[in-house]
Amino acid sequence: MDWLLTPGPVRLHPKALEALARPQLHHRTEPARALFLRARTLLKEAFGTQGEVLILTGSGTLAMEALVKNLFAPGERVLVPVYGKFSERFYEIALEAGLDVHRLDFPYGRVPGPEDVARKGYRGLLLVHSETSTGALADLPALARAFKAENPEGLVGADMVTSLLLKEVALEAFGVDAAASGSQKGLMCPPGLGFVALAPRALAALRPRGYYLDLSRELRAQREGESAWTPAINLVGAVAAVLEEVLPRLEAHLELKAWQNELLYGVGEALGLRPVPEVRSPAVAAFYLPEGVAYGAVKEAFARRKAVIAGGQGPLKGRIFRLSLMGHYDRYEALGVAALFREAFSDILPAS
Amino acid sequence: MDWLLTPGPVRLHPKALEALARPQLHHRTEPARALFLRARTLLKEAFGTQGEVLILTGSGTLAMEALVKNLFAPGERVLVPVYGKFSERFYEIALEAGLDVHRLDFPYGRVPGPEDVARKGYRGLLLVHSETSTGALADLPALARAFKAENPEGLVGADMVTSLLLKEVALEAFGVDAAASGSQKGLMCPPGLGFVALAPRALAALRPRGYYLDLSRELRAQREGESAWTPAINLVGAVAAVLEEVLPRLEAHLELKAWQNELLYGVGEALGLRPVPEVRSPAVAAFYLPEGVAYGAVKEAFARRKAVIAGGQGPLKGRIFRLSLMGHYDRYEALGVAALFREAFSDILPAS
The missing domain is CATH 3.90.1150.10 (Aspartate Aminotransferase, domain 1)
Known part of the structure; x- marks a missing residue:
């Protein structure tokens, strides 16, 4: 075809294909560390955060699960508006993570408004920015503002899988504390990497759990240009190459x-x-x-x-x-x- | 260098690079389904099992965690001989999974013998076939036999990360019920895929948990040539291309x-x-x-x-x-x- x-997945950026044609790097060598740090710096710029971006080897779903499991402890109350397949996924992940999940249903194609999420008593709100299943765009800044007016200590997590590099995003400016995305959408790279962006408030609130998904372990390693587990370093190179081209x-x-x-x-x-x-x-x-x-x-x-x-x-x-x-x-x-x-x-x- | x-990671097979240079496939299309099924059939042959091989997007560590969490329920007793960094990892994963883990320490460089694992009262035994951190090779068939003589219902899980395509492996013939591996070792592909091979006994004993790691969900999808979450389909193509070259x-x-x-x-x-x-x-x-x-x-x-x-x-x-x-x-x-x-x-x- x-x-x-x-x-x-989408048609690849030629810079991604070019990066993928290079000989294998070992992730515990200087050139790989420099590449990993460069990719993380570029991703921070793309997500518009002064916090950190963690690169995970896995799909966007893995990044969503990592976000939920590392920000919220079992039993915590979170609000999840469901307005498409990916907000449904956030709901399922939150349930499986043992959270006290309150689901708000909307017809597919619509998005929640600020009045829908202006409810007290929640530790978190999970939103999908661009609902790929319906083509709908949620107004993250307005939603985050309305939620935080009622829950000043609350954390807002967002799926930015199909908004990163397609629509302006900026974590702190939006009032979003953490966001998940992947390599195979706006980044025009093959699938295989998930990203979790953590604004300073989310970094301060981390409650890591899991093994592969333990973001505190990733954070320690990735600050040094490494990763806790063998990364798909070839894809990291592709992502860096595309961002270098697109961000300017x-x-x-x-x-x-x-x-x-x-x-x-x-x-x-x-x-x-x-x-x-x-x-x-x-x-x-x-x-x-x-x-x-x-x-x-x-x-x-x-x-x-x-x-x-x-x-x-x-x-x-x-x-x-x-x-x-x-x-x-x-x-x-x-x-x-x-x-x-x-x-x-x-x-x-x-x-x- | x-x-x-x-x-x-290792020097790539030219067939892997060739596969990675191809245009992006969408995973929910016929050519991708055919490729996915071909890769799974070839992997079954490589692991030597009549069971199933699941392809996960993630590192070998993710595959190890998936194996442990889907075979054993919290509180179950497992025996974990520790004789290198990767058996240490199995131990950490089993602990984090809430199992009742009995650790047996060996000096790095040595491997356990059958007499060490011939102990009653365990639901599982976790072994590393080729301990990459020390270069040592464990005698899986002898260890599995000794363990199962004492625990006929027990399940043996093995890390075959650096034995697959480097040393003969065969799940059922070895008495191994489940094994984990990855794309970036003997398969001569870039990192980014983990594999979990499940012999018929393991398939019958699955107790799925987790979201991204839920192997029953993967099994349903992968039997149809799909995967539960967006797969690194480009790497699946590389793995299939290398196996087609090497297996004959x-x-x-x-x-x-x-x-x-x-x-x-x-x-x-x-x-x-x-x-x-x-x-x-x-x-x-x-x-x-x-x-x-x-x-x-x-x-x-x-x-x-x-x-x-x-x-x-x-x-x-x-x-x-x-x-x-x-x-x-x-x-x-x-x-x-x-x-x-x-x-x-x-x-x-x-x-x-």
């Missing part, structure tokens, strides 16, 4: 990504398709399937043009389809994809 | 690796160096430092020849050094490394 239009021109990059996603929404709306989210994330464009059209038919119409798209998840399975240009696509490739999208739908919705 | 002589001529490969390691021991012994292990693993050659020689001097002598070696770990830190040819080295490269080893020591031990 030539056009990977899934909301992660981040504003233009975010504008491009926002423009590309709105381009997809424009095409879909012109075709009469109804967008899923109320508030749109720039990471993915999600549309309801037209009446009487099965997801398989849409998937096939894209596949005939060598494009891979994504369907719905959870309650949206069989009801929506999703397209994403968060991989390494420039302005002209995006215009090509817009044409591909229109053509694919000409198979499905014959001209009236 | 041109010569990566560390006992993992595994016997010759194991002979080469054994010959190469004995070549290193031969050079060291001719230089008057004392080997660390009593029983040698083919994965690594470990030597005590000569009287009055600091590890830094040995490391430097190799570094001047563009070679990276490893020092000691735990109580052996500053007392030994380690060399390994488990990466992608052929017969002639190994002879070159033997010459490099001799030359490096000519800086350290002037000819008498």
Whole structure:
């Protein structure tokens, strides 16, 4: 397939492929330590924190679990609004971690508002910034502010899996204390690394548990440019290479990504398709399937043009389809994809 | 550095690099499912089991923790002989998992004998096959037999991190019920994947816990060629490519690796160096430092020849050094490394 239009993994950045072609480094050598520290410094800048970013070998889910298990002790009360598959995952992780979890349900496609989380008596709030399953974007600063007005000691944890490098993020400025992300979305690298960003308040509140997931152990090692366990150092090199390229021109990059996603929404709306989210994330464009059209038919119409798209998840399975240009696509490739999208739908919705 | 002589990560197999240069696959597509199933089938052959092999995105330590936490419930009695850094790790993981852990200490360099583990009253025994920290090889079949004679219901878990593709392994034939390994040792791939092999007895005894580490969830997904969480699918491709190359001529490969390691021991012994292990693993050659020689001097002598070696770990830190040819080295490269080893020591031990 030539056009990977899934909301992660995504088309790789050429700097990532270049980094992955290099000979193996041993992680306990000076060049690897320097690389690891460089990646951590770049990630701190990307997450917009004066705290620390820990690089974990694993998926974004591992990073979410590490965040929850190292910030909250069993029995602590946390509030988890559920408005998509990934906030559902936060809920499941919090339950498995033995927290006293209060779940707030929202229809998929909507996001919670500040009034929903302005509730007293919680140690934590877990939010998904960009809900990849619905294309919805939550207003993290407003939500964190409303929650902390009622819970001044409370900690806000966020899934930034598909907002990092796609939308402005800044932990302390947002009132977010910890965030999780991964290598295979906005970073345009292969999957295999998870990141946990910890603002100074989260660092002061760490209650480590687990073995592989023990973040205090990681912190001690990673401050020295090492890691507690053998890291996927080749991927660390890829991440550093991409960040070095993107961060110096981040504003233009975010504008491009926002423009590309709105381009997809424009095409879909012109075709009469109804967008899923109320508030749109720039990471993915999600549309309801037209009446009487099965997801398989849409998937096939894209596949005939060598494009891979994504369907719905959870309650949206069989009801929506999703397209994403968060991989390494420039302005002209995006215009090509817009044409591909229109053509694919000409198979499905014959001209009236 | 041109010569990566560390006992993992290792010099990469060219098939691994070739696989890593390919465009990104999305893990929920047919080509990725076919690749994932192929990798699992090849890994089953490599581990010598009729059971299942699960591919986890994470390091070998994650695989060890998954093995322990999914086979044993808190409070169950397990026996853990400690004879190196990695058996020490098994002990730490078992403790953190809340097991009733009985530790048996051995001097680093030695391995337990069957008489040491022939003790009644245990649910499990955790063993390291090839102790990378000392270069020692444990006799898994004899140990498993002695343990099971006293504990017929007991389960044996093994760390095969540096024995897989370096020494014959076969779960059921060895009496081993579960084993952990990783991508960056005998498989000659970058770090980033851990494997848990489960023989039929272990599959029947699974008591899953954790979220990311829940092996029953992985099992359901991986039987369909998927994984519970976004996998490092690029590395899965590398592992499959290397196994396809090596497995059809595994016997010759194991002979080469054994010959190469004995070549290193031969050079060291001719230089008057004392080997660390009593029983040698083919994965690594470990030597005590000569009287009055600091590890830094040995490391430097190799570094001047563009070679990276490893020092000691735990109580052996500053007392030994380690060399390994488990990466992608052929017969002639190994002879070159033997010459490099001799030359490096000519800086350290002037000819008498």
